[in-house]
Amino acid sequence: MYVCICQAVTDRQIIAAAERGTERLADLRKELGVPGDCGRCGHCAHALLRQVIESRRPQAVT
């Protein structure tokens, strides 16, 4: 699914970037150009990054 129409960047590309260690939206912008000038994808791209980062964290044992 396209997250950023302007730069033609998909969710898979963002997930792959996060799995390579990209954690900040500023770094994602350098790597993939997302979010670009219109910025409409910024919230979705950031949420996707956070989702991957959170899934990598070890779960607390309760």
Ligand code: FES
């Ligand atoms: S939709 Fe990503 S910069 Fe426009």
